[in-house]
Amino acid sequence: MPPDTSDVVFHAEGITKVYDMGEVQVHALRGVSLDLYRGEFVVMLGASGSGKSTLLNILGGLDTATDGNVTYCGKNLTRASNRELTDYRRHHVGFVFQFYNLIPSLTAEENVAVVTEIADDPMLPAEALELVGLGDRLHHFPAQLSGGQQQRVAIARAIAKRPAVLLCDEPTGALDSTTGVVVLEALRRVNRELNTTVAIITHNAGIAEMADRVIYLIDGQISDIKNNESIKTPSEIVW
Numbered sequence: 434m435p436p437d438t439s440d441v442v443f444h445a446e447g448i449t450k451v452y453d454m455g456e457v458q459v460h461a462l463r464g465v466s467l468d469l470y471r472g473e474f475v476v477m478l479g480a481s482g483s484g485k486s487t488l489l490n491i492l493g494g495l496d497t498a499t500d501g502n503v504t505y506c507g508k509n510l511t512r513a514s515n516r517e518l519t520d521y522r523r524h525h526v527g528f529v530f531q532f533y534n535l536i537p538s539l540t541a542e543e544n545v546a547v548v549t550e551i552a553d554d555p556m557l558p559a560e561a562l563e564l565v566g567l568g569d570r571l572h573h574f575p576a577q578l579s580g581g582q583q584q585r586v587a588i589a590r591a592i593a594k595r596p597a598v599l600l601c602d603e604p605t606g607a608l609d610s611t612t613g614v615v616v617l618e619a620l621r622r623v624n625r626e627l628n629t630t631v632a633i634i635t636h637n638a639g640i641a642e643m644a645d646r647v648i649y650l651i652d653g654q655i656s657d658i659k660n661n662e663s664i665k666t667p668s669e670i671v672w
């Protein structure tokens with residue numbers, strides 16, 4: 434289904450990012466403009482160094498653009514103070530990274546509770562874990578879970594505060610394809626059931642086949658944006 438373009442979550446215009454390394458300047462983003470819509474599932478594809486993480490970090494308020502504008506639901510992130518960005522990250526965005534960053538001494542349920550305790554209107558940790566298919570693993574510690582299960586705990590932790598957007602940086606990068614499919618199914622379910630906008634960055638072209646839209650990045654610029662005609666389920670994806 435094509436995205437509802439009347440409901441813009443992110444509006445980015447002419448974003449550049451320059452890392453000043455003293456003698457050299459690295460131009461990580463060279464004028465990126467895009468809109469992301471409510472409830473869509475987007476995959477951003479690009480080779481290593483094309484600027485994917487930089488873009489995701491700017492959208493998520495973890496980094497700021499050198500130039501250009503980014504708004505989230507009409508609020509300007511480019512000119513936000515550190516305090517406003519912290520508030521934005523805490524209440525509106527969920528992050529999932531390649532490595533799960535779970536606290537080893539806490540159970541799955543407690544790892545999720547770390548976030549729900551500071552959120553405004555969170556789900557119960559058990560509810561979030563149920564949504565990613567881990568309702569029977571609440572009392573397991575990370576070391577007692579497989580890699581794919583740990584990543585699903587990380588997804589439960591990210592969505593338990595009911596963020597409007599979920600930003601995922603190579604969420605299956607450390608997983609074999611069978612386990613990766615289960616993680617992608619969890620992300621798809623969150624997207625469908627909670628209407629969360631999900632953006633995944635990856636260099637894995639297979640994953641793009643399950644997206645509503647695919648955004649291609651080359652050398653710090655968007656080279657193409659495509660609506661997927663036929664969207665595959667995660668289990669139909671091969672990589």
Ligand SMILES: Nc1ncnc2c1ncn2[C@@H]1O[C@H](COP(=O)(O)OP(=O)(O)OP(=O)(O)O)[C@@H](O)[C@H]1O
Nearest residue numbers: 452459461479480481482483484485486487488636
């Ligand atoms: N903190 C930083 N300081 C200096 N240069 C950086 C920094 N972060 C990223 N870069 C540079 O910016 C460019 C884009 O990096 P980025 O991590 O966004 O790419 P990527 O597409 O996510 O790559 P990968 O798939 O390898 O993670 C690269 O040339 C990188 O070396």
